[in-house]
Amino acid sequence: MSKINKDVAAGLLFLAIGLLFLTSGWMLPFGTWRKIGPGGFPTMVAGLLALFGLGIAVKGLIRRSERLDLLSHPRALLAVLGALVVFGLLLQGVGLVAATLASTLVAACAVRPLRLVPMAIYGVLVGSGCSLLFVKALGMQAPVVGPWFGF
């Protein structure tokens, strides 16, 4: 645990992304130097990324760097990501107003104290405002009140 500092973690992340693209592009034709195929350039970049990532990680192991505290305050991150996911899951089912309400309530969990009632009213207001502006006025392709309500 003590070995994992910011440099090691960043290096490993870059190495992983590099390897992901290397393996994913493995089957693409590299081509020749004269006529480079679809796999040529990405393979070079991904290879360099993996190499650099490895270098950063090794350097991090040798030299001390700041300790990693990735999830010291998970509350804000989880609430915000939760709000994004809830909106995505609900939008086409319940429509923009209800999805906004749900998303606002989840996002509200990021700060304490949690004020449910004012945030719920606020969510409905924002949702209605967005429906008027984006769906009615600007023609966004989303239901205001979704099919899950039986309309």
Add this chain to the structure above:
Amino acid sequence: MDTFSSILLGFQQAVLPVNVFWCFVGAILGTLVGVLPGLGPAATVAILLPFTVGLDPVTSLIMLAGIYYGAQYGGSTTAILLNLPGEASSVVTAIDGYRMARAGRAGVALATAGIGSFVAGTIATFLLSFFAPALAEFGLLFGPAEYFSLMVLGLLMSVVLARGALSKAICMVFVGILCGLVGQDVQTAVPRFNFGLQDLSGGINFVIVAMGLFGIGELVRDLENPEARTVIKTSLSSLVPSREDFRRMIMPILRGTGIGSVLGLLPGSGALLAAFASYAVEKRVAKPPEGMGNGAIEGVAGPESANNAGAQTSFVPLLTLGLPANAVMALMAGALIMQGIPPGPTLISEHPDLFWGVIASMWIGNVMLLVLNLPLIGIWTRLLTVPFAYLYPAILIFCLVGAFSLNNSIFDIWLLAGFSLLGYVFAKLQCDAAPLIMGMILGPPLEENFRRAMWVAKGNPSTFVTRPISAVLLMAAVLLLILLLMPKVGSAREEAFQE
């Protein structure tokens, strides 16, 4: 077409009611989001970009430019009133501006920033209209090899100005390039890197990435570190600078404009370096020097003019060579590409209405900001007192609606969540996201030009060093790299970013 009639053409475009209207909306929205603490110009542009897509190209770019300088203006407002620079380039404004505000001269400081930005914007706009066509003509000489080298230089410059370790910033560029290549190969239409997902076959939209990395990433960080915000009350009566103030701000504004206009032209530097350089100069010429840092009006006038002039001239490399100078310009480049107008040296000759229209509208936008924002300062400060607890859900919903409306696709919302998480992790690992966006925008043309250059040179990579312009550009890149790797310069760079 001579410059004069070109500028006339630009003004004909810019004063069309539809363009004036959207320029106004952009400037106001930009200021609105820009004054929100923590959201800098890149985040603001990313959040608002989806709403410009439906407009026609000229109007859309005019609105985006409005958003950009509105956001910058908003950034200096928070720097002065809250000591919270919304972006790196108003860090120096906060030094003297906040002191002025505490001494009861907040209105004067804000007015100085506005006047300085306006004068600088006006001068820089005219410089732009004289230099840009010449540079574009030079750009027409470029073949694929030259473009490849130019982009390598541009990417390296973006790395220089990134926060955190150099090696990490370079890796972020690589990650960005790879993200930009997802979808299918343009030359052969072979699908690649879609990881078996049909939704990825059209590529990853850069707006989603920028929104996740800048907008939502910064939002989460603000939520994690709630700072006590005490807004300094300002009354409208104290807005007008005194005669003495005017006398003291003239020279700093002109010096700042000069410094900003030149530094803004360099790819990679933009407004940030300009503001720092201007502050350094003002500090040197100030008499008595003790005044600087203790609420000197020069310390607001110089850097604010410099960063606005730099912001204006940083459009030059984008509109003439297709090379974005910073993350915001990369977003502009992306917006142009989405409109079907790839930025490059032929842009001025093929779309003169767009080029000159945008230039003229910049000036109109500057006038608007000056006339509208000074009286509206009261509203902006009141907005700053709205609890963040009520602001951030609305920003989130705005991002979500924007992301969804790009393609009416729920998949884009999953991507947004993914890149928000990635942005959070990168921030925790001290990896700056700006180079990633630069890489993502420049990745596809980089590959394209590399392949074409190799084809023309029959597979001989020495073409990049035997063609003179390409060789000079690459040499500059190598010199820059060597300079950065020298321990003395490297540590100076790291110090510069420690506030």
